Amino acid sequence: MKISNRRSSAGGRRTPAAVALSAVLALTATACGDDGSGTGGDKGAEGSGTGKVVFWDNNGGVRTDIWKEIIADFEKANPDIKVEYVGIPSTDYQSKVDTALQGGGLPDVGGVGAAMLAGFAAQNALEPLDDRFAKSSLNGKLNDDLVASMKAAGGGDDKLYSIPTSANNGVLYYRTDLFKKAGLDEPTTWDKFYEAADKLTNKGKNEFGYTIRGGAGSIAQALDAMYGQSGITSFWDSGNEKTTVNDPKNVAALEKYAGLYKKVTPAADLNNDFTKMVAQWDSGTIGMLNHNLGSYQDHVKALGVDKFRGIPQPTGPGGKRVQVSNPVDGLGVFKSSKNKEAAWKFIEFAVSAAENSKWNESAGAVPANSDAAKDAWISKAEPTKLAAEALSDGSTTIVQLPYYLPDWNTISKADNEPNFQKVLNGDMSAKDFLDTMAGQLNEAQTEWKERNG
Template sequence: MKISNRRSRRAALAVALGSVLALTATACGDDGSGSGGDKGSEGSGKGEIVFWDNNGGVRTDIWKQIIADFEKANPDIKVKYVGIAAKEYQSKVDTAIQGGGLPDVGGVGAAMLAEFSAQNALEPLDERLTKSSLNGRLNKDMVASLKAAGGGDGTLYSIPTSANNGVLYYRTDLFQKAGLDAPTTWDKFYEAAHKLTDAKKNAFGYTIRGGAGSIAQALDAMYGQSGITSFWNGDKTTVNDPKNVAALEKYAALYKKVTPAADVNNDFTKMVAQWDSGTIGMLNHNLGSYQDHVKALGTEKFRGIPQPVGPGGKRVQVSNPVDGLGLFKSSKNKEAGWKFIEFALSHAENSKFNEAAGQVPANTEAAGDAWIQKAEPTKLAAAALSDGSTTIVQLPYYLPDWNTISKADNEPGFQKVLLGKMSTKEFLDTLADQLNKAQADWKQNH
């Protein structure tokens, strides 16, 4: 726990610094001072800007299309694309904040927003949005979500591009052959996971995420089964509530019994590729992998449905972070960077991006486009979030240490749970202790 305590103190200092800077900017007007004393500038609105994609490799093709469209419409601006894998992105940005070399524009989703803004690395965007053609054309809930995730000062530091949602993908051909109902409840989910498994034939009922990004997915399955609807009970987290401990214990016990052994190290790209190319019954991921499944399986062999409902008929799931684009304060050409953000969020480009990603567009005009009705998981997800059938457990993205706690600090611990080297209770108690300290630090400084 010494390492964790040191990290907690460092996080507290970062939050305190970020709070002082935010208050100073509010009281005196933003002086433009960025990280490392680099205040950046508006620039000429021409020349080259650098864009860092926070999901490089997965979204590279579609971003290059958008960049080509932008450069055609703005021949005096060139965009240098840098694709960075999702699991490496936060550390790359943190290193650049401390040592220099930040891009002009980069992907800044809700999960990493508080940490970047606490280091004063992001340009406030409220005034730019108010004066923009985008004003009134972006989903209000997505904008509010990014404002709430910004660390507590109510400032908008990222413009939303899309919203994601948890999806249970299942192989309809395998379910029909086995005479199974669709896994719309957790009981049916577990029944199918066991019935579809025949390890000798390399057939498995489920693939579980044990590598990078495993914690949020585990929390989704945990709260979905326990039915607990709030992440906090006062100032204490509910992650280690006995109901959650029992739920995660049951879920983690699926590993190697109905899942491939490789799952303990699989991030989402490996997990998705494994499901698309094999005979695995079910996969929990999100809307983002829908197009991958279509390419691999067509639309006849699988479906993507909202997460299963619990015994009371209520669906509970954790929030999925809204993704967005941020303008870094150290940019020497903020005018050109903002033009790129505006263009990427326009009706046509935001629709194009989200059709490729299979996600819900932030641009309200794009959200009405015909392709959404044809993409069943996106259509069902949108309905589930608006018809009263689903309760969302809001994850604390506003904590500057959230991304570190939910990734680097605890992913190895979850792997130990899967391998039987740590109890579920010990894992969740450790996670709860870190979260409670981070929450106390945050409240003290806000």
């Protein structure tokens, strides 16, 4: 069973944003499906299509304001439905859902990104949305590759459990004012990146060349730096059985990257998740930050548009850029909902062109709705525009992460984030860290293939 990079064959001219979606989010799997049975209990009910809907935001605090604006729009258009908003920080979301799965209390609708989709689907927690989507106003309006990536991430049964809302991409943000003052070139290559990180560091003045993510969410960023430097273009070997994460080239790349900690980064980075890392970069004198399109507006608010740029990840030798895929975000209906019809109405409204554009402009991400992806703000948001160009000019290869594995989110977070902190502290070697992760991934891949034929 092989993962393949799927590119849309649909005709018609596509905007750079749509091309970006096609290039970065093509994630499909050919699989033998199962009967869809799982461990979920309550099958819920359709409900009246009116009344109250409980919505859990999987990025609470960060996207609370824009969601409340969309909810207000929805309630104005649907006065017989009230939406109860519950904002949950991204770092707590999976555990919150898992706890509710065991003890009850799941919402009607919630954020369900590709990275956690397979795990929830394996527990039979989500309502299949294929029929609703086919009959809805969204049919034909969402990027085909995004929809396909969500189906592939569901664990192998080719069902659509989450409606995509947005696509993200890795970005290297850098302080143009600090680079100019130091006489440094733009960090377009990994060599220039390391040179700048060193030159911009002056610990005595609390100035650092880079901020590294050591807290929640650190693994995907570390993988991005690894594959970007090693140039390895596939997550699995040719037999699709053994992962390449512990390839010697990746080990060497991680050793170099982790070696930046405390040498050219603040010590606080060890525990920083993305919100703390972004806030630290926005308020201090740190030269570079790796994140994604989602923090662009935060930087604009803090620094203005003249003191920083957000560019595609650095290239390696020969101008080759390799990036790992960033998970698609989306919205799903929980199977236990007693008001599925109203929950679906909320999703359909939230992913409509106007609301999807509004949400993604706030987040700085690429809209899933194809009409929203044509809006003028995208060409004005430089990191989004540059990402689209880089993904369409042939210079970038995407390494697809195995979101389809039910254990992926656990392996890439709970199992290995503490170990990555040990690597940063020098208490664990990069090789031991990657060998441990490789063993877990290989076992999960074997189990998945046996289960799905």
